[in-house]
Amino acid sequence: MYVLTLNCGSSSIKGKLFHLPSKEAPLKPAAKISVLNIGAKGDRVHVVVKWLDDEGRDDVDERMGDGGEVEHRDIFPVILKHITSSGIKEDAIKYVTHRIVHGGMNKKGLRVTKEDTRELEQMDALSSFAPLHNHHAVLCVRACLDAVPKSTQLLYFDTLFHQTLPPEVYTYALPPTKADLAIPLRKYGFHGLSYASIVHQLAQHTHTTPDKLNLVVAHLGSGASACCIRAGKSIDTSMGLTPLEGLVGGTRTGNIDPTAIMHHTPEYARDAGLSGMHVSRGEWVMNRESGLSALAGTPNFGTITAKAFGEVGEGGATDAAEKKRMRLAYDIFLDRVMVFISQYLAKLLVQVPLTEVQLVFSGGIGENAAKLRRDVIERLHWLGASVGEANEKRGGGAVRKVSGAESRLTAWVVETDEEGWCAQMARDDMGI
Secondary structure, three states, X not given: OEEXXXXXXXXXXXXXXXXXXXXXXXXXXXXXXXXXXXXXXXXXXXXXXXXXXOOOOOOEEEEEEEHHHOOHHHHHHHHHHHHHOOOOOHHHEEEEEEEEOOOOOOOOOEEXXXXXXXXXXXXXXXXXXXXXXXXXXXXXXXXXHHHOOOOEEEEEEOOHHHHHOOHHHXXXXXXXXXOOOOOOOEOOOOOHHHHHHHHHHHHHHOOOOHHHOEEEEEEOOOOOEEEEEEOOEEEEEOOOOOXXXXXXXXOOOOOOOOOHHHHHOOOOOOEOOOOOOOOEHHHHHHHHOOHHHHHHOXXXXXXXXXXXXXXXXXXXXXXXXXXXXXXXXXXXXXXXXXXXXXXXXXXXXXXXXHHHEEEEEEHHHHHHOHHHHHHHHHOOHHHOOOEOHHHHOXXXXXXXXXXXXXXXXXXXXXXXXXXXXXXXXXXXXXXX
């Protein structure tokens, strides 16, 4: 039996295939899947299937046609072709999990079969709150139902982990609306599958249970957020009604004065003209044309750091002006991260002692940007935090300590595994 996990982004699909030889056996990663440049006009779609088992299967590294002519729904048959051509039968894929960004008020995952697709209509109704993610994910689910009709599709939401937010955190200071909305206007929070994975992994690594963990987690990547976790449950998080609220991202503004976009983009309420999605021009600018990309001309944090702190020329900034621009982008990102980390540490420390609080870095930036981690930890010296030698080293496992031996605040890097967590949820929910 196999469980396939899929994660649809705005221009990508990533996933893993897990093998479950028996009910008693652990889930075993069999393949890692990546498809890039979907919908990207002028770029060729890049399909990679890397086999992780020892069955001698051939990896796939394929360039397809122009991304501008390919939709998410076109990709799953390609993925399935590469899986089945390796000798795995289509009927062996019993479950397909889908990471859905916005689940609204749902407190558990949803099950969809070829015979019952009612839940998909609900997910599409939420697309206006995560227009760059939900709609593509729903199209992918429909493609799976057509391609593997005997499999069960399981929908897991990034909002699930944050259903424990208290009213004083999730309530917005807005008057009641007369509009007929799919969900209440409130904070929902995102990256929840990542946070759940981190709690699970850290509990295992430290030989404890999730309810014993009090964490401030910084999930830092092209999409960045922070979460305050008390006794294993979310009590605050930086993202809100949509993923736009909170930290600066690769292309997202994060927190700004809401009226700024009205002055920046006078036609902010007009439709952005995207196929199959209703996205206003203002939403598009704040979600896709802002953030680090607007500040530095690139969303790549590694490039920003290298040019901000390297020598001018020889791979660094081209001139002093570019170096200054990159440094400002780095400093803004660091400042916003410190705001949320400090706020959440304060929230935890009025409830539990410092010895029971831990800091976690995750996501592509959190896992790889040693300088950023060092700058964050050093700015927490007022708590007695210090950086360890392990912070400067790559590798060391999926969970590794980066604080110093004498640090009063323990800091970790945890490599998030949303696909693995979705597969585990499928196993728990379906009793497999």
